[in-house]
Amino acid sequence: DQQVKQNSPSLSVQEGRISILNCDYTNSMFDYFLWYKKYPAEGPTFLISISSIKDKNEDGRFTVFLNKSAKHLSLHIVPSQPGDSAVYFCAASTSGTYKYIFGTGTRLKVLA
Amino acid sequence: GAGVSQSPSNKVTEKGKDVELRCDPISGHTALYWYRQSLGQGLEFLIYFQGNSAPDKSGLPSDRFSAERTGGSVSTLTIQRTQQEDSAVYLCASSLVQVGEQFFGPGTRLTVL
Numbered sequence: 442d443q444q445v446k447q448n449s450p451s452l453s454v455q456e457g458r459i460s461i462l463n464c465d466y467t468n469s470m471f472d473y474f475l476w477y478k479k480y481p482a483e484g485p486t487f488l489i490s491i492s493s494i495k496d497k498n499e500d501g502r503f504t505v506f507l508n509k510s511a512k513h514l515s516l517h518i519v520p521s522q523p524g525d526s527a528v529y530f531c532a533a534s535t536s537g538t539y540k541y542i543f544g545t546g547t548r549l550k551v552l553a
Numbered sequence: 554g555a556g557v558s559q560s561p562s563n564k565v566t567e568k569g570k571d572v573e574l575r576c577d578p579i580s581g582h583t584a585l586y587w588y589r590q591s592l593g594q595g596l597e598f599l600i601y602f603q604g605n606s607a608p609d610k611s612g613l614p615s616d617r618f619s620a621e622r623t624g625g626s627v628s629t630l631t632i633q634r635t636q637q638e639d640s641a642v643y644l645c646a647s648s649l650v651q652v653g654e655q656f657f658g659p660g661t662r663l664t665v666l
Contacts (some may be wrong), residue, residue, distance in 0.1 A: 482562075484656075485644075486656075530595065539603070540601070545594055
């Protein structure tokens with residue numbers, strides 16, 4: 442029973458265009474969401490997070506949108522750069538707990 | 554400062570052998586986590602240590618898996634009588650506080666032949 446789903450295993454985008462990575466969750470108790478980025482042979486690194494009291498959080502080229510009624514979040518990267526090519530994981534947790542539930546990841550390839 | 558380190562980076566073993574994977578968390582981080590990423594899967598929580606509290610072992614897949622954290626710092630994940638399905642990347646993470654951002658190590662790729 443996968444509580445956090447990333448249904449697109451891969452995505453290719455032209456440099457300069459927008460990348461949109463999607464994530465769905467099933468547990469309505471989740472109220473804190475994160476995106477991690479992973480390069481080959483490295484551990485995941487934290488990218489951006491959002492609390493359920495917000496529906497949008499922005500950090501430079503990265504914006505995360507949360508739609509609580511649809512139990513859906515998305516990560517927008519604008520403009521996409523070749524260095525953004527990596528695997529992106531979304532994760533969810535219930536505030537006050539330490540357990541993150543991770544999705545299976547989406548491999549983003551930004552084409553120069 | 555130094556990040557989370559893990560050793561070895563790669564481990565190839567034969568089915569039935571025991572393996573030990575090591576994690577050195579960021580100095581001062583009280584929380585330590587082990588995850589496993591099997592091929593095509595997300596990160597699967599294995600075990601969590603917080604200070605001197607009893608660890609949360611709820612994610613360990615079988616009693617062949619165990620972990621220790623000595624002196625509140627270095628942790629060792631031990632897999633006994635390895636099976637081919639144990640092949641995965643084992644990731645360690647640490648955080649400053651219980652619910653803080655988790656910083657990951659580079660992982661150990663375990664291959665069981």
